Amino acid sequence: MPNRNGTVYGLTILSPIIDDEKATPSHDLQIRQYLAGLPTDERSPFASWQNSTQGGQPATHLARLVVMDDVIYVGMPACEEHLNSKYLIFESNLDGGPNGDLDGYLRGLAETAAEHLDAIWSHCVGYPGAGNVDAFVKYMKACQLTTTFFFAAVNDKSVTESLRALQTQKAVAKFIATHQGMPAAQLQAEFLKFAADVKAAPTPRAGSMEHLTAARREIKTGGHNE
Amino acid sequence: MSKLNETDIQGFVLRGYNLPYARYVFLHFTDAKKATALIGRLLPLITTGQRWDGGKPASTVNIAFTHPGLTALELPDATLFSFPPEFQQGMRDRAEILGDTGLNAPERWDAVWQGDPVHAWVGIQAQSPEALEDAYAQIAALLTETGGVSVVGAQDAASEQLNGKPTAREHFGYTDGFGNPDYAGVERKSQPGQGKLLEDGKTWAPLATGELLLGYADEAGELPVAPVPHILASNGTFMVYRKLHQNVATFRAYLDAQTPLYGGGRDKLKAKFIGRWSDGTPLELSPDAPDQSIVLDPNRSTNFTYGVDPEGTRCPVGAHIRRVHPRDAFGFEGRLINRRRITRRGLPYGPFVSEGAPASDEEDRGVIFMALNASISRQFEFVQQQWIEYGNDAHQGNDKDMLMGNHGGRGKFVVQGDRSAGNPPFVCSGLPNFVELRGGAYFFLPSITALAMIAMGLVDPR
Amino acid sequence: MSNINGKVYAMNAITPMKPWKTWILRVFLFLLGYIKAMRADVINLSFIEFARWVVISRRGFPMLGGGQVAEDLQYDYLLFFSNFNGTWNQYIDAFSAALAKGLNLVWRWSEKFPGPVPVTLFKEYIARVQFDTDYYYTAYPHATANDLKAAHVVQGAFDGLSAQAAGLSAEQFADAYLNFVLQVQGCLGETGEAPVVF
Numbered sequence: 001m002p003n004r005n006g007t008v009y010g011l012t013i014l015s016p017i018i019d020d021e022k023a024t025p026s027h028d029l030q031i032r033q034y035l036a037g038l039p040t041d042e043r044s045p046f047a048s049w050q051n052s053t054q055g056g057q058p059a060t061h062l063a064r065l066v067v068m069d070d071v072i073y074v075g076m077p078a079c080e081e082h083l084n085s086k087y088l089i090f091e092s093n094l095d096g097g098p099n100g101d102l103d104g105y106l107r108g109l110a111e112t113a114a115e116h117l118d119a120i121w122s123h124c125v126g127y128p129g130a131g132n133v134d135a136f137v138k139y140m141k142a143c144q145l146t147t148t149f150f151f152a153a154v155n156d157k158s159v160t161e162s163l164r165a166l167q168t169q170k171a172v173a174k175f176i177a178t179h180q181g182m183p184a185a186q187l188q189a190e191f192l193k194f195a196a197d198v199k200a201a202p203t204p205r206a207g208s209m210e211h212l213t214a215a216r217r218e219i220k221t222g223g224h225n226e
Numbered sequence: 227m228s229k230l231n232e233t234d235i236q237g238f239v240l241r242g243y244n245l246p247y248a249r250y251v252f253l254h255f256t257d258a259k260k261a262t263a264l265i266g267r268l269l270p271l272i273t274t275g276q277r278w279d280g281g282k283p284a285s286t287v288n289i290a291f292t293h294p295g296l297t298a299l300e301l302p303d304a305t306l307f308s309f310p311p312e313f314q315q316g317m318r319d320r321a322e323i324l325g326d327t328g329l330n331a332p333e334r335w336d337a338v339w340q341g342d343p344v345h346a347w348v349g350i351q352a353q354s355p356e357a358l359e360d361a362y363a364q365i366a367a368l369l370t371e372t373g374g375v376s377v378v379g380a381q382d383a384a385s386e387q388l389n390g391k392p393t394a395r396e397h398f399g400y401t402d403g404f405g406n407p408d409y410a411g412v413e414r415k416s417q418p419g420q421g422k423l424l425e426d427g428k429t430w431a432p433l434a435t436g437e438l439l440l441g442y443a444d445e446a447g448e449l450p451v452a453p454v455p456h457i458l459a460s461n462g463t464f465m466v467y468r469k470l471h472q473n474v475a476t477f478r479a480y481l482d483a484q485t486p487l488y489g490g491g492r493d494k495l496k497a498k499f500i501g502r503w504s505d506g507t508p509l510e511l512s513p514d515a516p517d518q519s520i521v522l523d524p525n526r527s528t529n530f531t532y533g534v535d536p537e538g539t540r541c542p543v544g545a546h547i548r549r550v551h552p553r554d555a556f557g558f559e560g561r562l563i564n565r566r567r568i569t570r571r572g573l574p575y576g577p578f579v580s581e582g583a584p585a586s587d588e589e590d591r592g593v594i595f596m597a598l599n600a601s602i603s604r605q606f607e608f609v610q611q612q613w614i615e616y617g618n619d620a621h622q623g624n625d626k627d628m629l630m631g632n633h634g635g636r637g638k639f640v641v642q643g644d645r646s647a648g649n650p651p652f653v654c655s656g657l658p659n660f661v662e663l664r665g666g667a668y669f670f671l672p673s674i675t676a677l678a679m680i681a682m683g684l685v686d687p688r
Numbered sequence: 689m690s691n692i693n694g695k696v697y698a699m700n701a702i703t704p705m706k707p708w709k710t711w712i713l714r715v716f717l718f719l720l721g722y723i724k725a726m727r728a729d730v731i732n733l734s735f736i737e738f739a740r741w742v743v744i745s746r747r748g749f750p751m752l753g754g755g756q757v758a759e760d761l762q763y764d765y766l767l768f769f770s771n772f773n774g775t776w777n778q779y780i781d782a783f784s785a786a787l788a789k790g791l792n793l794v795w796r797w798s799e800k801f802p803g804p805v806p807v808t809l810f811k812e813y814i815a816r817v818q819f820d821t822d823y824y825y826t827a828y829p830h831a832t833a834n835d836l837k838a839a840h841v842v843q844g845a846f847d848g849l850s851a852q853a854a855g856l857s858a859e860q861f862a863d864a865y866l867n868f869v870l871q872v873q874g875c876l877g878e879t880g881e882a883p884v885v886f
Contacts, residue, residue: 145750
């Protein structure tokens with residue numbers, strides 16, 4: 001099914017970037033620069049970007065922003081050709097609910113991350129600003145491409161459900177490990193307490209690795225493609 | 227598939243010799259001309275893959291080189307740069323990739339593995355300690371004659387002896403030596419379970435020769451990355467050498483502490499860590515008790531798949547042998563694992579101490595682990611990083627291999643079970659490091675022809 | 689400015705297609721939604737969190753006026769966005785080994801596609817048509833697709849047990865608890881950092 005898989009919506013947005021020789025640095029480079037400084041962890045605007053029709057929960061599973069400079073020339077005998085504009089790609093995998101609610105997501109975006117949206121999309125052609133939410137939603141939809149085929153490994157769980165499940169998994173593993181060989185009555189009492197704690201625990205922050213004690217490691221790359 | 231010229235391939239690659247005494251000698255080259263002359267003098271002593279029709283020799287000799295070693299021998303730059311990047315970098319610089327951090331970090335390695343003094347590995351194996359010393363003396367004499375080469379270290383290793391006969395046991399008490407792959411064209415006793423699975427999901431066939439030897443097609447239907455010129459690489463392979471110290475006291479103490487909580491008993495829990503009972507019986511074929519008749523029957527001892535046991539109730543999903551050789555456990559008739567196999571050689575080192583006797587982790591004992599493969603990064607490094615120090619492919623998240631993992635006191639291992647009292651589900655947590663890395667390197671093991679070219683200084687990139 | 693965030697990798701690829709071939713691909717992608725066997729293979733490879741193909745025809749690039757010059761292209765383009773676990777090499781190795789036929793059905797319509805086997809040529813092609821991600825966010829960097837599926841199994845079993853736990857006798861609970869452990873025993877892997885990329 002295009003665009004949707006279960007309750008997950010695959011949003012693909014292609015925004016033409018302003019082409020102005022007088023801009024220094026050029027608009028695409030300015031977008032890149034801004035993105036380079038934008039946090040990708042729990043401080044990301046996506047971590048708090050809510051779907052306004054789904055109770056204010058973070059609604060983005062995974063998302064990326066890519067400045068696409070040009071199409072790619074694969075070599076003779078293919079023809080070499082070029083785009084006349086650069087494009088900003090926004091690919092998001094979001095909770096759309098059973099009805100594929102894109103509007104709620106886009107509205108929530110405009111309401112919670114206006115500053116970042118403006119900083120990024122002000123470099124794109126025809127962008128009206130996030131201040132006018134209706135115009136913003138209309139603009140985004142004008143830039144939307146149909147996702148021809150969309151695959152999701154887990155397609156029926158929201159972001160919040162996933163974060164809570166991961167937390168539960170960790171807690172359960174620890175509980176099982178520390179309660180081996182316990183007499184039945186004691187086990188039951190401890191489990192009841194444990195279950196209450198798990199239910200009452202706050203949802204972990206989206207985008208976060210904070211439950212790990214080790215410091216975040218830098219990416220190291222390098223190796224032969226073989 | 228071409229027939230292999232066994233006289234051109236070093237014997238160490240093609241077979242495990244089964245000689246119970248070994249000394250691995252590490253050489254450093256100080257003068258290129260003299261060192262290449264030495265290689266020329268060693269050449270007639272190098273054991274080839276030719277079959278022993280007259281019985282086993284008293285001793286065998288083989289040789290391999292690190293990248294610094296090939297550089298010291300003044301091979302042409304174009305050749306040196308054509309070796310795969312991981313071999314050029316060396317094992318120490320790849321430590322983070324391999325999970326060799328914390329207790330396994332290079333700073334803690336033996337002195338001989340600090341800096342880059344090791345240029346060559348000379349592997350001597352023998353039937354008796356006397357034969358070993360004879361072979362060593364012969365080589366040492368050559369070194370003295372030629373000069374330009376010094377011995378920077380030597381590692382002795384030997385099988386455990388029981389009633390005058392070598393056993394296949396290692397220090398934790400497991401019987402080792404199963405599971406080396408079959409390759410097309412390599413003549414040896416072929417066993418079902420050692421090669422790759424065919425489309426029917428039941429029949430086993432040898433792996434492509436190019437998974438072990440350079441210059442032959444591999445499982446992806448292409449020639450593995452190899453240095454130039456072709457003739458330098460062909461019939462050679464890469465060797466990973468790792469000295470693995472074993473904390474026998476910690477292991478025994480851990481097993482003793484867990485046993486009272488585990489309904490299946492000590493021996494079974496110990497078997498669950500690896501996937502075989504201590505005598506080598508695979509859990510998959512005999513989950514309730516060891517069965518020597520299976521071990522002794524080559525048609526059965528490695529002939530099993532995990533399809534009937536997806537939950538891991540016979541052999542735990544994270545058990546060692548299931549991690550390093552998943553067989554059909556990933557589906558797709560095993561096609562995802564055929565390029566991730568390695569040939570293992572090696573022997574235990576250090577004094578054996580029997581089960582009841584006191585042991586200390588400080589005592590110098592462990593196993594010398596050597597892996598032979600055509601591509602270090604695609605085979606050994608992949609298995610080490612993705613299947614030993616990580617568990618996602620086995621659906622075990624970040625959980626590491628129970629025995630080999632670099633746990634740092636924090637790991638866990640789950641024994642899946644069923645409702646029977648003798649096979650309960652069980653979680654081992656707070657795992658210490660049972661094994662610690664004490665050093666090692668990546669080596670290139672050339673063919674006889676390539677050795678001759680190196681000895682004569684005739685390596686010409688193209 | 690990385691393609692990687694925690695355990696997940698963002699791959700972007702664009703390949704040109706002669707327009708007469710595009711409709712064949714569209715038909716295939718449409719059918720793919722209904723071919724269970726092929727989807728089963730992708731699910732069993734189990735390291736893709738989300739993936740999509742976007743066919744953009746040569747006149748399909750958004751035109752918003754305001755001085756934007758219209759595109760003048762000969763080819764249609766196939767965009768591919770994948771969010772997968774593991775290294776780049778591991779990902780492509782797995783597809784080449786296990787899903788060659790399916791890959792071929794999608795990409796053979798793209799110019800100069802060499803086929804998924806042998807794998808080295810395939811990797812060279814991907815390296816050429818891949819472009820890099822400027823910003824990558826994931827709500828759960830410490831978890832793979834496998835971790836998530838396992839977590840949902842644990843949550844489901846936990847909800848089941850905690851709903852009935854209070855009303856059981858001690859013995860009944862011990863039995864229910866054993867059932868619970870057996871349900872989740874394959875799903876308890878830790879989450880955390882990914883191995884270092886190489």
